Amino acid sequence: MSEAATHDVVGRSVKRGDLLAKVTGSAQFTADFAWPGLLYGRIKRCNVAHARIRRIDASRALALPGVKAVLTHENVPRVLHAGSPHPRSASVTPDQYILDDRVRYWGEGVAAVAATSEEIAEEALELIEVEYEPLPAVFTVEEAADPSSPAIHDRGFGHNLVLAPQVFTRGDIEQGFADADLVIEGEYECGRPTPAYMEPNACACLWDGNGGLTVWSSTQTAFMVRGILAEVLGLPLSKVRVLVDHMGGGFGAKQDLFQHEFLCALLAKQTRRPVRMEFTREETFLGGRTRHPAKIWLKQGFKRDGTLTARQARVVFNSGAYGSHGPGVTIVGTSALVSLFRCDNIHLEGRCVYTNSPIAGAYRGYGVVQTYYALDLQMDEAAERLGMDPLALKLKNAVREGDIAPSGHPIVGHGLEDCIRHGRELVGWPGVRRQGRDEGVVRTGWGMGCEMHGSSAYPGIKEQGNAIVKMNEDGSAVLLTGTAGLGTGAHTALAQIVAEELGVSFERVSCIHGDTDVVPWDIGAFASHTTYMGGRAAQMAAAKVKEQLLERAAKLLECDAAQLDVRQDHVFLRGDPARRLSIAEVVGPRKGIPAAQFVGSATYHPTKSYSFAAHFAQVQVDTETGEVRVLQVVPVHEIGKVIHPVGAAGQIEGGIQQGIGHTLYEDYQIDTKTGRSLNANFVDYKMPLSMDMPEIHTVLLETAPDPGGPYGAKGVGEDPIIAIGPAICNAIFDAIGVRFRHFPIKPEQVLQRLREKRVREGEAA
Amino acid sequence: MSEAATHDVVGRSVKRGDLLAKVTGSAQFTADFAWPGLLYGRIKRCNVAHARIRRIDASRALALPGVKAVLTHENVPRVLHAGSPHPRSASVTPDQYILDDRVRYWGEGVAAVAATSEEIAEEALELIEVEYEPLPAVFTVEEAADPSSPAIHDRGFGHNLVLAPQVFTRGDIEQGFADADLVIEGEYECGRPTPAYMEPNACACLWDGNGGLTVWSSTQTAFMVRGILAEVLGLPLSKVRVLVDHMGGGFGAKQDLFQHEFLCALLAKQTRRPVRMEFTREETFLGGRTRHPAKIWLKQGFKRDGTLTARQARVVFNSGAYGSHGPGVTIVGTSALVSLFRCDNIHLEGRCVYTNSPIAGAYRGYGVVQTYYALDLQMDEAAERLGMDPLALKLKNAVREGDIAPSGHPIVGHGLEDCIRHGRELVGWPGVRRQGRDEGVVRTGWGMGCEMHGSSAYPGIKEQGNAIVKMNEDGSAVLLTGTAGLGTGAHTALAQIVAEELGVSFERVSCIHGDTDVVPWDIGAFASHTTYMGGRAAQMAAAKVKEQLLERAAKLLECDAAQLDVRQDHVFLRGDPARRLSIAEVVGPRKGIPAAQFVGSATYHPTKSYSFAAHFAQVQVDTETGEVRVLQVVPVHEIGKVIHPVGAAGQIEGGIQQGIGHTLYEDYQIDTKTGRSLNANFVDYKMPLSMDMPEIHTVLLETAPDPGGPYGAKGVGEDPIIAIGPAICNAIFDAIGVRFRHFPIKPEQVLQRLREKRVREGEAA
Known part of the structure; x- marks a missing residue:
């Protein structure tokens, strides 16, 4: 070198x-795929949350001129497979069929059509008759965990558990709490954002005369698609070719193998013609993947000087109807809590639960968004209780060189400290803090959030x-x-x-x-x-x-x-x-x-390198409307050698935009009675627009290059979405003196909490 | 290994x-290329053999609805380039422009059109007005060599010479002839067969948004197409991608860079749309490449016992209007005469001459078909004069282990002897020979032809x-x-x-x-x-x-x-x-x-290995119609280790079919006054059909594997087209006692020679 x-x-x-x-x-994107004789595939989706299919009749659809094939659970291979087919992961969850005689969430595919036009395919969907035998459905993790609730899958990890509970311990938790001067606990809750990539999922398939399958797909994991398609379709790897050129985003969610990819391949096989499928925007919600909604109960002990003595957490992730990345998210998200802020006594328990909800999958931050949200917020709360500057408390406990990371690898360098210190100087902390001193209708405040995130999923020989x-x-x-x-x-x-x-x-x-x-x-x-x-x-x-x-x-x-x-x-x-x-x-x-x-x-074969960031955010809260605006963000990142500064900054700006989204706006909701999707479109599912974006002053430190990375480079993809949420939330507290323990934080909730605060203060006065 | x-x-x-x-x-073949927005390209070809373009007016064509671009010599880059752009060859001939203001043979392209349909493109060709200033044209090598004839190119190798005369000598030719008991000489002439591949030349081009060019082309030499296109269009190699999947034959002729490949790329660039061009069958004659018509004057001296004492040859290849593979064919074809039959005293001179005729290029056998035709026929003639069995004469002089091959490399093994001996036993030679004893209307005879051919063009570090x-x-x-x-x-x-x-x-x-x-x-x-x-x-x-x-x-x-x-x-x-x-x-x-x-x-980096063959052919001559039928062929090949026996046999059968074609039927002809093409179609250009095919009993010897080839394999692609011609010709002599020194041998010539023979015999009687 x-x-x-x-x-x-x-x-x-x-x-x-x-x-x-x-x-x-x-x-060229996948949906641009064109070929003479192209057929258009569409998926019929169910309108029940949990049911057995009593009867499915495609005869009227097949009779429609232009319809070339209809697939139902009765004529597709019945192979149990995992949606997240990592060939090396110990924790895959083979719990899906291409099409099943049972549906487990509202919007799941029950049939697929290939026709000579999209319009005909659409019409054919309506002609497929399905009779459902409804089953009781559960939507929350609490309902699902109740032994009297229905089992969504027949698997062996306990009632509706996607995997066995994951426990991570260090030191002596009881002693840790016994040594604490302050013990603080709380439950934190994270909503259901979706990645909402610009390019809807798309797939096109073509079989060659030699029995080989070519698949164009908008996927982050072409070799996984190859592997699982080959396995399920019974082909050697050399007979499956997966192609993907440009992509309009994935954010993790396009690393599953989806129903439509199987169905597209099978429709092309049956019709002996090329078949293309593209999700509608609504289908990217119904058939896509969301972040795992999570509940994090977190308890920590502190010495008077801010030293952390103990950390205990119980994390529950809502996996929705299928396992997908639930195991990985549970392990990564839960174990992340061993780090970021140093603590010798730790006990963490992570669970992942099936519900009759949309499928949660991989999404930028991969479980860590949720758990670090809780952790950072609680550090801020603790600082208040300890009478310390939250920055000082975080800096005091920040992980540093030689500390053991969640992966078990020792941390290289002092990236987190560097980020906190650099940002502190840049924004003029703590001078900029308002600490609730603003009194007008519109109040401002500054907050800071921290994060660390590893590059490479399976460090060492496994990767x-x-x-x-x-x-x-x-x-x-x-x-x-x-x-x-x-x-x-x-x-x-x-x-x-x-x-x-x-x-x-x-x-x-x-x-x-x-x-x-x-x-x-x-x-x-x-x-x-x-x-x-x-x-x-x-x-x-x-x-x-x-x-x-x-x-x-x-x-x-x-x-x-x-x-x-x-x-x-x-x-x-x-x-x-x-x-x-x-x-x-x-x-x-x-x-x-x-x-x-x-x-x-x-x-x-990589080691695991960690990148760090501290995000400083200034927000403005309108106390009459409850509206929160992020005015500016100073994201300070330590990502080792920066290969392409504008590209890295672009990743950070995009992450901040998505983070603002899930912190203040985005929540994919289902009806709590029927499981029906309520806002599967961009009118009702609100994302931040360019006019909602703050000024962003990105800082890229190169203080802790990784010896394993090219020229010392480390990852930056996921980092920027993690710290922005806590920074905003902490800034809201700085502005209006109200703490939130969930996201998204909606204006009506801000107003409600302000009203409660006024009532409390009135009572106190 | x-x-x-x-x-x-x-x-x-x-x-x-x-x-x-x-x-x-x-x-998928190149012509199957389809893309939204595809335009269809066509070439306007001239109807003069040699002229300057006084005026070319595309305005009426451009006004036709659906016409998107017209290219003439006035709006294409003027870069002199070689048609056969071997980056390593010392003997390329940069004598072509994409479109020139001068045409040098009847059928050369003068303009190109891209339009929304093939019909519109075709119509547009008619609307392009061209005024020619005719120049005197020459069609034969003799005319072209005449210093008073017009120079077709302004190049420095002498009047209408494609390259300097190539001379190969060994020993002392004068002494050799002085030592001879028999000296025999003659002029042999070879026609103008074309490869007539099933898949016409086709090309499709698409420019991407980054200025990169993708070219689908039916070419044998994708990297050469990339290299010369990049050079002429001024692009780095990384900006030109050449793709070719299946091909319907090439036989050497698709290793030039053709006008249509440049034009297709330029039309796509100008229109910013994908453009596809496909030759009509007529255009595969007009715009394709033929074998080099050749005249071989050959003189050899023999001892009474058959030992060769001297060989002298003057070979003249007709290159047509451009150089293409003329240099390579001249060198390879002429130098081939140092070998096959051993001789210590050799003097060979090869020339290649421009004429206003269709362009000759590479075609299976690459000059050797022509020269070994002359050599083998003369060996048969000499055997007759010496009173020897021709097989015995050839066997006596066959090259063997340690002899120096045309490439300068020593021969490995005794492949040619093995083939002759094996075939001799198989067919029962000399018992099967008729030696003109048949007397009926339909007479039969056996003949044998020999060949050797090297694998790899530039052995050693050059390749x-x-x-x-x-x-x-x-x-x-x-x-x-x-x-x-x-x-x-x-x-x-x-x-x-x-x-x-x-x-x-x-x-x-x-x-x-x-x-x-x-x-x-x-x-x-x-x-x-x-x-x-x-x-x-x-x-x-x-x-x-x-x-x-x-x-x-x-x-x-x-x-x-x-x-x-x-x-x-x-x-x-x-x-x-x-x-x-x-x-x-x-x-x-x-x-x-x-x-x-x-x-x-x-x-x-290969060495040069030589494969060998002896073809034994039985023919039947109808003395009333002059028709020659090949009844059976026993091709005995020594090609080292055979990797795929059926594939190798297929190569041999196909080569024999093509060889029968050029020996008995195929000759692409032009009008000797105007240069106009006379039979550019499969009705008038007769190829052997399946019903013209003899029984073929292929024998694959593995007696001399090459240490450099994989598992000892050597080449087989060109070999089978070389020996079949002499075998048939010698068999005709065996059947009717008439010798021919040219191909193709047409029925009317057979009848004419039979008449002459009868007259001679009548006179003698």
Whole structure:
């Protein structure tokens, strides 16, 4: 690896490789897939929350001209599979059929149609007759846990449990509380936001004459889609090709295998024609994945000086009708509470419960959004009770070098402290705090929230990034990577890393991705690890090409390869840079010697690196309307070496926008009697618009680069969505002296709590 | 490499990977390319043989509704380029413009149109007005060589010479002839067959929003198309992606870069829409490539016992209007005469001449068809004069182990002798010979022809095969190869080689090819080297994967990797095969260890290997109609290890069919006054049909495997088209006692020569 102190490509906000394609509209998304003879697939969804299908009759639909196939549970393979098919995870939950004779939530698919137009397919859905035998339904985790409630699945982890309760302990919790001067406890509750990606789920399938299946899908985990489709359809991996080019977002939720992907493949098989399916916006709610609604009971003990003595938590995640990522979210979200703020005595218990609700899945933050929301809020509450500045309390307890992270790995550096301190100076904390001193109708306040998040899901030998790099005869290079491009610019970052390592200009590196037949295996784009893990593998593969390049150059320059370096498209003698050749001259054909074909491949088993952030937010609360506006955010992130500053800042701004959404607006709701979805559209499901966005002054620290990451880079994908919620919530308290222990915080709740406060204060007066 | 004495996959006629796709019609060819907004491109071709364009007016065409663009020489880049852009060849001929203000043969393109339908494009061609200023035209090599004739190009190799005369000498030619007891000379002439591939040339182009060009093209040389398009259009290689999936034949002629490929790219650029172009059948004649018509003056000296003492030749190839493969064909075709039959004193001179005729290019046999036709026929003539059996004469002089081949490499083994001897026994030679004894209307005879042909065009460091092999987590494997699949089954052979080397079943190996962005560089499918060179590279890459596989297996089986072998999808301990694991068990995830991702890549610099054949043909001549029928052929080939027997036999049968075609039927003709094409269709250009085919009893010897080829394999692609012509011609002599020194041999010529013979015999009597 090049250990040059300065970099030519890495650290620069180069023009994204996909920029012009996206700006001009020429970028191809899955729904753009077109082919002669294309059929349009649609899914019929149930309108009951829990029922057995007594009868399903597709005959009228099949009789409709233009309808080519109808699938129901009666004519699809009955294979139990997991929605989140991580081939390496110990905690997958095989609890789904492609189509079942039973439905478990309102909106679940019961049949699928392929027809010559979308209109005909739509009409055919109406002609499919379904008779349901209703079953009692449960929607809350409390109802589901009641032994008298119906079992939603017949599985062995206890009544409606997605997995066995997960317990994480450290030290002696009883002693910890006994040693405390202050014990504080509370229940925190998180709503049901959905990722609401711009590009609805889409899939197109085509079978070739040799029994091979090609699947275009908007997925973050192409190799997982390949694996589970191959398994369920009984094909070898070499017969399933999954393709995905551009994507309009995923945010974790597109790392499940969905009903429509199976159904699209089966419709294409039955009709022997290409079939395309695209969700309507409503279906992205009904058939998509939400964040896990959660309840976190949290209790902590403190010494008078702020030292944490004990932490106890019981976390319950609502998985909805299927397990999906419930196990992973439960483990990651619950175990996250061993860290962020140091504590020697810990007892955590995490549960995940089936209900007859929409399916919760992976969503940016992966359980940690919920638990760190509770933790950070309670630190703020404790600071008040201890009479301390909340920043000082958090700084005192912030994890640091050598502390053990949730993954069991020791923390590298002092990232969290660095972020808190840097932000403190920048915003002028604590001077900016209002501490409820504002008195007008519109009051302002500042709050701060903290987070840490790991890159790579399964550190060590369980995980791997892979890459192949080849160099063309003109010295341009191609990276073959299995990483997915959700729209984050990750492939730009990877190309930068390859360009830097090879010493070629960024424009001369192209990136091939999204074709499981072609690129090396990748676990998928999640866990903030694409740049970290895929980038490191790309760097290692490029280094192997560089080695071959320097060897050839050494022959041409008549020197030893060890004397050579390569930068800015030229190979040169260290100490005598005038003795040089362009890379094209080295690689290209020369008299009697052909152009070279250099290929390098590499596998990288990552460690786990942690990124840190402190978000400082200023809010304004209208005490007459209850409206909360975020005025400005100063997000200070420590993510190691920054490969593409604008790209990293973009991730942070987007995370803040989503975080504002779930903190103040977003909650996908179902009717508590019928389970019917109430706001599966963008009118009733309110997301922050550009005019709701605050000013954001992003700060990227590079104080704790990770030795395992490419050039010291760490992940940034998930981090920015975690700390913004607590920062806002703490800022609201700073503005109006009212604490909330849930999200989203709606205006009517703000008004209600202000009224209660006034009543209390009136009573006290 | 595995040195196992027996093979599991190699040598078996496995089911071709593309079989079902082709049989069911689902295989995608370039002309199947469809895309929303597709435009249809057509080329306007000139109707003069040689002229300057005085005026070209596209305004009426552009005014036609649906016409989106018209290109003429006035609005395309003026870059001189070679039609055969071998990046490593010393002898490319940059003599073409995309569109020129001068046309050099009847049918050359002068303008191109893109329109919303093929019909509109066709109509628009008629509306383009062109005024020509005619120039004197020359059609024969003699006319062209006349210093008073017009220069077709302004280039520096002498009047209308495509390249400087090529001279090959050995020993002392004068002494050789002085030592001869018999000197024989004659002029031999070869017509103008065209490859007449089933799939007409086709191309489709699409520019992405980032200025990148994607080209689907039916080409044998995707990387050459990429290279020259990039150069002429001023793009880096990483911005040009050339794709080709299935092909319906090429036979060498699709290894040029054609006018339509440039025009298609430029039309797509100008219209910002995808554009597709497909040749009509007529255009495959007008815009395609033919074999080089040739005249070979050949003189040889023999001792009474048949020993060759001298060989002298002057070969003139007619290149047509452009150079294309003229240099290569001249060098390869002429220098071939140093070999086949041993001779110490040789003087050969090869020329290639421009004429105002259709462009000659690469075509199966690449100049050798013509020169070995002359050589073998003259050996038969000499045998008659010497009173020897022609087989005995050829066997006596056959090249053998250690002799120097045309490439300068020593011959390995005794392939030619083996083929002659084996065939002799099989057909019962010389007993079957008729020697003109038949007397009825229909007479039969046997003849034999010999050939040798090298695999790989530029042996040694100048040439390379490349491959990448990756293994999936279920133990299936993927080969990434730049080799092209013309329909020969080469990718099946390559997958067999990978399967054999990895020890996995053939069905578990898939082959990715035809995407220049993805696969490693390849020179293209020609020179009979795909299996030989690409196959060896694939074997080497697979061996690297195997090494990683065995290392991992050794850990699991707790032994040394050197003790292990892998066959039939299992890794086992040599000597204790019960201690074994399936490959999937080795590669797939295990408790705590993830699935592995093994990748291997390799570059192979080939030597030159020679394959040999003797064809024995029985013909029947109808002395009343002059019709010649080939009754049976016994082709005996020595091609080293046979990877896929049915595939190799298919190559041989197809070559014999094409050889019968050019020997008896096929000749693309132009009017000798105007240069107008006379038979550019399958009614007037007669090819052998299935009912014209003889019985073929193919014999594949494996007596001289090549140490450089995969498992000892050598090439077979070009061989079978070479010896069949002389075999038929010699058989005609055996049947009716008449010798021909040209092809094709038409019935009217047979009748004419029979009449002359009768007159001579009458005079003699």
